[in-house]
Amino acid sequence: xxxxxxxxxxxxxxxxxxxxxxxxxxxxxxxxxxxxxxxxxxxxxxxxxxxxxxxxxxxxxxxxxxxxxxxxxxxxxxxxxxxxxxxxxxxxxxxxxxxxxxxxxxxxxxxxxxxxxxxxxxxxxxxxxxxxxxxxxxxxxxxxxxxxxxxxxxxxxxxxxxxxxxxxxxxxxxxxxxxxxxxxxxxxxxxxxxxxxxxxxxxxxxxxxxxxxxxxxxxxxxxxxxxxxxxxxxxxxxxxxxxxxxxxxxxxxxxxxxxxxxxxxxxxxxxxxxxxxxxxxxxxxxxxxxxxxxxxxxxxxxxxxxxxxxxxxxxxxxxxxxxxxxxxxxxxxxxxxxxxxxxxxxxxxxxxxxxxxxxxxxxxxxxxxxxxxxxxxxxxxxxxxxxxxxxxxxxxxxxxxxxxxxxxxxxxxxxxxxxxxxxxxxxxxxxxxxxxxxxxxxxxxxxxxxxxxxxxxxxxxxxxxxxxxxxxxxxxxxxxxxxxxxxxxxxxxxxxxxxxxxxxxxxxxxxxxxxxxxxxxxxxxxxxxxxxxxxxxxxxxxxxxxxxxxxxxxxxxxxxxxxxxxxxxxxxxxxxxxxxxxxxxxxxxxxxxxxxxxxxxxxxxxxxxxxxxxxxxxxxxxxxxxxxxxxxxxxxxxxxxxxxxxxxxxxxxxxxxxxxxxxxxxxxxxxxxxxxxxxxxxxxxxxxxxxxxxxxxxxxxxxxxxxxxxxxxxxxxxxxxxxxxx
Amino acid sequence: xxxxxxxxxxxxxxxxxxxxxxxxxxxxxxxxxxxxxxxxxxxxxxxxxxxxxxxxxxxxxxxxxxxxxxxxxxxxxxxxxxxxxxxxxxxxxxxxxxxxxxxxxxxxxxxxxxxxxxxxxxxxxxxxxxxxxxxxxxxxxxxxxxxxxxxxxxxxxxxxxxxxxxxxxxxxxxxxxxxxxxxxxxxxxxxxxxxxxxxxxxxxxxxxxxxxxxxx
Numbered sequence: 001x002x003x004x005x006x007x008x009x010x011x012x013x014x015x016x017x018x019x020x021x022x023x024x025x026x027x028x029x030x031x032x033x034x035x036x037x038x039x040x041x042x043x044x045x046x047x048x049x050x051x052x053x054x055x056x057x058x059x060x061x062x063x064x065x066x067x068x069x070x071x072x073x074x075x076x077x078x079x080x081x082x083x084x085x086x087x088x089x090x091x092x093x094x095x096x097x098x099x100x101x102x103x104x105x106x107x108x109x110x111x112x113x114x115x116x117x118x119x120x121x122x123x124x125x126x127x128x129x130x131x132x133x134x135x136x137x138x139x140x141x142x143x144x145x146x147x148x149x150x151x152x153x154x155x156x157x158x159x160x161x162x163x164x165x166x167x168x169x170x171x172x173x174x175x176x177x178x179x180x181x182x183x184x185x186x187x188x189x190x191x192x193x194x195x196x197x198x199x200x201x202x203x204x205x206x207x208x209x210x211x212x213x214x215x216x217x218x219x220x221x222x223x224x225x226x227x228x229x230x231x232x233x234x235x236x237x238x239x240x241x242x243x244x245x246x247x248x249x250x251x252x253x254x255x256x257x258x259x260x261x262x263x264x265x266x267x268x269x270x271x272x273x274x275x276x277x278x279x280x281x282x283x284x285x286x287x288x289x290x291x292x293x294x295x296x297x298x299x300x301x302x303x304x305x306x307x308x309x310x311x312x313x314x315x316x317x318x319x320x321x322x323x324x325x326x327x328x329x330x331x332x333x334x335x336x337x338x339x340x341x342x343x344x345x346x347x348x349x350x351x352x353x354x355x356x357x358x359x360x361x362x363x364x365x366x367x368x369x370x371x372x373x374x375x376x377x378x379x380x381x382x383x384x385x386x387x388x389x390x391x392x393x394x395x396x397x398x399x400x401x402x403x404x405x406x407x408x409x410x411x412x413x414x415x416x417x418x419x420x421x422x423x424x425x426x427x428x429x430x431x432x433x434x435x436x437x438x439x440x441x442x443x444x445x446x447x448x449x450x451x452x453x454x455x456x457x458x459x460x461x462x463x464x465x466x467x468x469x470x471x472x473x474x475x476x477x478x479x480x481x482x483x484x485x486x487x488x489x490x491x492x493x494x495x496x497x498x499x500x501x502x503x504x505x506x507x508x509x510x511x512x513x514x515x516x517x518x519x520x521x522x523x524x525x526x527x528x529x530x531x532x533x534x535x536x537x538x539x540x541x542x543x544x545x546x547x548x549x550x551x552x553x554x555x556x557x558x559x560x561x562x563x564x565x566x567x568x569x570x571x572x573x574x575x576x577x578x579x580x581x582x583x584x585x586x587x588x589x590x591x592x593x594x595x596x597x598x599x600x601x602x603x604x605x606x607x608x609x610x611x612x613x614x615x616x617x618x619x620x621x622x623x624x625x626x627x628x629x630x631x632x633x634x635x636x637x638x639x640x641x642x643x644x645x646x647x648x649x650x651x652x653x654x655x656x657x658x659x660x661x662x663x664x665x666x667x668x669x670x671x672x673x674x675x676x677x678x679x680x681x682x683x684x685x686x687x688x689x690x691x692x693x694x695x696x697x698x699x700x701x702x703x704x705x706x707x708x709x710x711x712x713x714x715x716x717x718x719x720x721x722x723x724x725x726x
Numbered sequence: 727x728x729x730x731x732x733x734x735x736x737x738x739x740x741x742x743x744x745x746x747x748x749x750x751x752x753x754x755x756x757x758x759x760x761x762x763x764x765x766x767x768x769x770x771x772x773x774x775x776x777x778x779x780x781x782x783x784x785x786x787x788x789x790x791x792x793x794x795x796x797x798x799x800x801x802x803x804x805x806x807x808x809x810x811x812x813x814x815x816x817x818x819x820x821x822x823x824x825x826x827x828x829x830x831x832x833x834x835x836x837x838x839x840x841x842x843x844x845x846x847x848x849x850x851x852x853x854x855x856x857x858x859x860x861x862x863x864x865x866x867x868x869x870x871x872x873x874x875x876x877x878x879x880x881x882x883x884x885x886x887x888x889x890x891x892x893x894x895x896x897x898x899x900x901x902x903x904x905x906x907x908x909x910x911x912x913x914x915x916x917x918x919x920x921x922x923x924x925x926x927x928x929x930x931x932x933x934x935x936x937x938x939x940x941x942x
């Protein structure tokens with residue numbers, strides 16, 4: 001077991017003081033002693049408790065709701081339904097599924113409200129009750145009677161494409177683009193037909209990937225509280241600034257009348273850098289009841305009422321020459337978005353390869369399932385698995401070692417894509433060396449005697465590390481004590497420790513001389529929010545800019561006296577002109593597959609990453625290890641299945657979801673190749689999502705090498721392995 | 727911030743409170759030493775709450791003896807969190823699947839979401855708040871800090887309590903033994919190898935202390 005990652009510094013990286021040192025989190029003592037306050041740990045005087053009534057039908061029109069028995073129950077203080085809580089939840093359905101903004105709110109036709117009629121999935125909120133305690137609220141929910149007109153439903157995204165499929169929206173089942181057009185999204189380069197004519201071999205394959213729930217450990221909860229016309233919302237959000245603006249916009253009140261607080265959050269993993277319907281519902285309940293309200297989700301509420309990764313079906317056609325070079329890649333993707341478009345529904349992968357002719361067509365389809373949304377590498381693991389599995393097959397078919405095939409065909413720094421720096425080849429070569437690829441990989445897949453078969457696989461990654469706008473405010477007092485205000489919420493990667501390290505290094509003071517204030521929109525400036533693996537890059541850059549400004553002020557004016565403060569505010573908005581800024585990585589895994597029982601065991605897992613300069617190797621390594629763990633769940637276990645007859649979700653908790661446990665996740669041998677491309681704070685790039693992205697692909701390739709059969713559907717369950725071998 | 731374990735939210739009826747204080751006098755002295763927790767009314771229910779069967783129980787919470795009147799249907803987790811404001815115990819699923827609510831009851835781990843408060847009568851419960859002594863973190867907590875065992879931190883209390891119970895039974899476990907003993911504690915950040923590292927290190931450090939005659 002390694003205590004620290006292996007670190008290889010390229011020539012661009014010069015040593016620094018705090019940056020690059022393994023640093024325990026500055027809030028770790030709070031996290032291990034129970035003092036860290038998560039949303040559900042907030043208790044306010046006179047606080048009521050809320051529960052949500054959810055639709056039992058996948059598609060139904062609500063004829064009427066009878067609240068009389070619930071209202072008569074002693075202790076019930078407020079009930080809201082679509083009739084009296086008629087607010088648009090803007091971020092819940094967005095034309096085109098792009099990042100939500102004020103203009104998009106105006107044009108989005110397919111609006112999602114806090115409560116919708118018709119209801120479009122099992123679990124959609126129908127009513128919410130606030131009562132003196134959670135038991136009364138639960139009882140009241142059971143006393144509400146709803147008269148439904150049950151409508152036909154569709155669960156499968158390919159079924160939803162058929163002309164006679166039940167329609168979820170008047171415009172049809174293809175989710176509208178940002179211009180409200182009902183058409184698939186097509187992107188192309190060159191002419192794939194010409195590419196296929198030039199090919200010596202053409203491979204065609206269908207892959208599918210499943211819905212996986214974020215399944216963060218903290219079930220969603222909200223505490224909302226009005227003081228006059230000012231609303232305070234405690235809520236688990238990865239982005240207090242965006243959540244804050246979204247709530248104000250949806251409720252039609254000025255931004256300054258809303259305060260959002262999130263100090264600790266029990267896991268993010270995607271699509272939480274905005275508000276949620278629960279924020280609106282709780283705020284309205286609190287207003288109706290005239291008292292603070294805490295809404296608590298059960299684990300089942302969280303599974304069926306939130307969101308997960310969009311399931312996909314992907315049809316690939318690939319042309320290749322005898323020498324292993326690619327001539328064409330064509331992809332048709334049908335994504336299952338559930339009934340509302342929260343995100344784009346796309347899949348990554350084609351951009352990983354140098355190929356003259358490519359074409360990708362995306363059908364983001366509405367269905368009567370729980371809404372799909374961003375989840376750690378939104379487009380990536382479910383995109384990487386099919387294309388890297390298929391390319392692995394191509395490598396065997398043209399009799400090339402998969403590592404050589406990747407080195408030949410992977411995206412290069414060249415006229416087509418200019419990277420700010422490029423280390424993908426180094427990641428792959430270093431990984432192959434550390435993993436002892438030549439020793440572990442079998443040239444003949446499936447070879448070997450006995451029921452337990454070993455195999456090795458490789459997969460790689462090239463993932464956005466863009467720069468952009470975020471803010472920081474830094475002050476210093478007469479004693480030379482610094483206070484850093486950043487709008488991060490520290491959802492797990494350790495953002496506020498990272499910000500502390502960056503500020504301390506730039507100011508040349510110990511960590512303890514900088515106090516970090518975070519997680520509260522009344523005290524913190526705008527932050528980009530903890531999504532897209534960008535907090536270190538964007539908010540970190542703002543911290544550097546503010547620190548430089550403050551140093552200059554101190555040099556000019558000296559430290560303040562008495563109770564005075566010097567203050568620096570920064571909102572840099574840097575750009576990478578004409579280049580692509582990516583982080584890179586390669587994973588190698590050796591597995592053992594039990595061909596009689598279908599089980600998969602991990603023998604060795606090597607991850608080599610270039611994420612620029614590493615700010616804190618301790619937490620960065622944890623991100624990679626944890627990302628691999630999540631990827632294992634997606635590769636082998638997780639699948640939110642539905643009963644086809646009733647449209648009811650069958651996986652509504654951890655037991656059947658089978659997220660990885662202590663017994664499922666191997667220790668990962670992590671190496672960082674460090675570089676400074678001159679962008680971001682001291683060259684820092686993305687880490688958070690990068691550990692997960694290639695994990696399903698690498699496991700798929702190792703299983704193929706072990707058993708000689710390709711599993712073309714995620715998750716690669718025991719049943720699928722045994723089915724392939726039968 | 728207004729989220730500290732504040733004074734009890736509401737008054738009980740006078741009769742209940744008098745009876746409660748009359749019987750809880752001895753416990754009051756001990757419990758008053760616990761900062762931020764006032765004994766009277768700590769299991770108070772808000773005005774207007776329907777009357778439900780209640781039972782008086784005695785138990786030890788993090789070393790302090792308590793005499794409490796609890797609703798019969800309260801889980802141990804609900805009593806600890808909502809009524810004693812020991813919110814370090816987390817609720818991740820409330821159906822015995824995730825382990826976030828793990829506490830130590832008479833030396834054994836239980837899921838406090840799946841254990842009734844009344845069943846704890848006469849027993850001794852330790853929560854994550856009970857691990858630190860005199861403001862100093864337990865060596866196990868310290869190892870969690872150094873080895874970056876918490877990511878989001880939501881499962882951490884449960885992992886710590888399972889690990890504490892493991893170390894009591896097996897003071898210097900191997901990585902495999904830690905993973906096996908903590909298999910009932912999920913971590914969606916999948917930080918399992920860090921957690922195991924921390925527990926193994928705490929065990930090894932404890933073994934060194936014992937050998938060198940140093941106590942803790």
